[in-house]
Amino acid sequence: MIGRLVHLTLDAALVSTVLAGVRRSSGFTIETEKISDPTFRSVADKYLGFGETIFDMIQGTAVNSDYFKRDARK
Secondary structure (H helix, E strand, C coil): CHHHHHHHHHHHHHHHHHHHHHHHHHCCCCCHHHCCCHHHHHHHHHHHHHHHHHHHHHHHHHHCCCCCCCCCCC
16 A cells, blocks of 8 residues: 555656656646636646656756766757
């Protein structure tokens, strides 16, 4: 039971982080304004914000790491 909960939590964090990456690279994002229920809209905004935070942490780690380098855009 606990293992499944951890797995689902990590999956949700991964999806949120991927959505943050899509927003950063393409500009496309989920329109939370179209969610009519204010409670659910707030949860969706916090969920997407969590993905932004994780994405920022991963990006900061990559920038300061010797294992990553910036490719020149073609």
